[in-house]
Amino acid sequence: MSTYTELMSYEDALASFDPVMGLEVHVELGTKTKMFCGCSTELGAEPNSQTCPTCLGLPGSLPVVNAIGVESAIKIGLALNCEIAEWCRFARKNYFYPDMPKNFQTSQYDEPIAFNGFLDVQLEDGEIFRVEIERAHMEEDTGKSLHVGGATGRIHGASHSLLDYNRAGIPLIEIVTKPIEGAGERAPEVAKAYVAELREVIKALGVSEARMDKGQMRCDVNLSLRPTPESEFGTRSETKNVNSLRSVERAARFEIQRHAAVLTSGGTIVQETRHFHEEDGSTTAGRIKDNAEDYRYFPEPDLVPVAPARDWVEELRGGLPEMPRVRRNRLREDWGVNEHDMQSILNAGAVDSIVATIEAGADSTAARKWWMGELARNANEQGVVVDELPITPAQVARVAALVAAGELNDKLARQVLEGVLAGEGTPDEVVDKRGLKVVSDEGALGAAVDEAIAGNAGIADKIRGGKIAAVGALVGAVMKTTRGQADAARVKELILERLGVSEG
Amino acid sequence: MIDIIRLTAAQTAEKIASGELTAVEVTEAHLARIEATDEKVNAFLHVDREGALAQARAVDAKKAAGEKLGPLAGVPLALKDIFTTVGVPTTVGSKILEGWIPPYDATLTRKLKEADVVILGKTNMDEFAMGSSTENSAYGPTGNPWDLTRIPGGSGGGSAAALAAFQAPLAIGTDTGGSIRQPAAVTGTVGVKPTYGGVSRYGMVAFSSSLDQGGPCARTVLDAALLHEVIAGHDPLDSTSIDAPVPPVVEAARNGSVAGMRVGVVKQFAGEGYQAGVVQRFNESVELLKELGAEIVELDCPSFDLAMAAYYLIAPSECSSNLARFDAMRYGLRVGDDGTKSAEDVTALTREAGFGDEVKRRIILGTYALSSGYYDAYYGSAQKVRTLITKDFEKSFEQVDVIVSPTTPTTAFAIGERTDDPLAMYLADLCTIPTNLAGNSAMSLPCGLAPEDGLPVGLQIIAPAMKDDRLYKVGAAVEAAFVERWGHPLLEEAPSL
Amino acid sequence: MPGITREEVVHLARLARLELSSTELDHFAGQLDDIIGAVARVSEVADQDVPPTSHPLPLTNVMRADEVRPSLTPEQALSGAPAQEQQRFKVPQILGED
């Protein structure tokens, strides 16, 4: 698909130019219903089965705001250190497009619900980079079109399109950064780290699963170059729908190289949208943004203003979870692991599972050992993330407890985990079914033996005196106190050991 | 022998409740009247004969089963074709929605059905409620029953004409800049624009969201009040709906009085463009109010002079956005889809073919007013005017209980007279628009015939927001005094068709 | 305040997706110029320090609980469609974004 584009080497590009980025992220909220109507947001329903007069834009229909949509927007704003508007309105963004039922998007314009914030992101070497947030505002998603008759579902060459409005009206929060300056050669890394961190924040807030592979989080990368950090901003390109963390980094890098090549050869950058191509990490030209683009925003007359009460905002602030970066650093210290190991745990997506396992009673070393060892290996083989494995942190904690009690050794514990993952039941059921509980409890047994010797001093003396055959009576006493669950041969061994005699 | 079609809604309901008449008899009488007269009047776009009779039969069955009937049970009504009705076409007077059958009922439609009001059909209107004459309907103009060569007002000309032609005792209108009150004035009927937010807009096809308001139309003040009570009230599906009890309008209509009230007359509602006969009847009305015990207070509302200009920026702006959904993709007309044209082209061709001139003019005007570079000067300023008008009303209502004015500067003009002169047409709403901009309530009721042309003149009563009951209290008193003076209701002077 | 030119009307008609004929353009351009001349009076208040009114009611914070309400059936949703295929709205080829 991509046509040949002139690129400059990344190093050369950075030697001559300073990149400035702007990132726009759309997050689909995990509310039960749409932003302005009561239709379900459940994924995977049959086409046009989750629509109503409002989200189909039927004549006469009206919107009503989803309270959880507003609450989620405020939580996101607070987590991003934003100010929360005392009073704000929705606005109509007017433009025609068949996937948009009303031909205007109900959005926010000059009065976003959250504004003026920042998000600190940690780069791979531990450096903290502060990304300033311009605004976070509420809006709605569009329907989905299926292009028929062209090559591989593309719009170009299609004879017609088929529209499904199930997604139309699902709540979106659009989060826009201020121009990101000063990142230099690390700009692509900063872009990726920002989106990754934002995703963690969204997940920690519980307002969305923020799965980029499912389109629940989408990123637009705006990029421009200027000769020096003191120069004015250059003309930017807007690369739309960059939908994985890796792609965010690649798109920024590609655009830096492309802009540099154009500018160095005396060309000018056109303000346009660009499409990103996963296959080769390139971008191609889309729509040119000329002056015909006039969204004619005006306050949405069908919705009344939103004026979040200050005590509500403070209540929400008080209920915010610990922010992911702070939490990660705290856990790293609690667990006593180095940056590198912590990074591996993050990459494996095992943090929450490990925390839950520790909460279920395991010690942190054991919890990390199982999740990052046997379970990470298994997840890797299955191509899933660890928290998708069919085993709960409580079950892992149980296995760790069995090991700690000496009832399982590591080798057997691995077999127990394997059994649980294979659907054979709980760890205890697997132990039973597979007969893995082989190590007897020497301590308990020893106590029973001591008790039998003390309670039968005469018999003990006889044995010491060489009448070894008398040991049967003491074994019987131990078997009685342990209700027959002890290993008789082992009991006999222990008795003889304690009495300092050995079988001839 | 009772002349069913000349009964008021209140009388009809009473006779059905007492068993003197059946709902089916009443419905059939009105359907027959429509059949006999509507070829001339063209008040209805769609007559739902079967649906109406089925509703009427259900009322009679309820009565037979001994169930208690609501205050308007079995009374026929003409519904403006702007409210969605399940299974019954809803066109908004436009070609672009020809044949569209909504899959949902408007809240107002649902309330009417729940009150056992019998919906006879859908009435003609200016396309998308844009107009003051019903000539902008894609389905031909409606005639004024007083003189079929004249306009019945607009946009709700069909509803007003149906009342004046005795095709229905009740009707529903919508009022964005005067579309209930001005048709009421020129047809000698009663029309009320409730407080904005008093009647749900859910299922009412939007023209200008911040101005539109549905309301009752009838031949008497009491009938309007009874209908008002049925359709008003909070609706969780309309965010701009007021969550408060409906003002006691029926009680007010049953206890008409102006004794001790202060009634305002606004300086700005007079002058050039007001027909002599209209001014004369208005002045007589003010005299009557004095005789009935009201104190008259002169008011100055300077911002009202800018109301028309503000209205013709705000309404077109909102409509340019509201009407964007008519794009040939999901419902309604589709033109030019020959397999080679793009969606964009098909949308533009369909809108060109499906919208009439006035709608196109307003869409372009609104698109202009919202454009970057013009927004502040036009839309922004218009909204400031709106604030000033609201303040003028607030100040006035500190001094008076209600305000009165002519409803419209002239009586019904001839069909075709102003069709290609938009500015002349817009003058019909000179006195009604300030109320829409401020969101308060107003009524028009007949105050006589203009001597020079023998056509009805309307008296407008304006009350503060959520004080709609004052309209009915004053309206009932004025109505009773006029009927006593004339010896009969004004409509009895209308030709028999 | 200046009026409106024919070229501006052409641009606005395109923004508003109206395929106006050239006679219509001539006709509307004149009328719109008159109307704009009349409504431009509102700019008299442009520099007055009053807040704009976007809503006639002083309501705020009207929200609904996040509870699922019944949707239309796909048949109802598609009942007005000019064309349909695979339970979806069938529309002519879309230009522009991929």
Ligand SMILES: [Mg+2]
């Ligand atoms: Mg957006």
Ligand SMILES: [Zn+2]
């Ligand atoms: Zn919906």
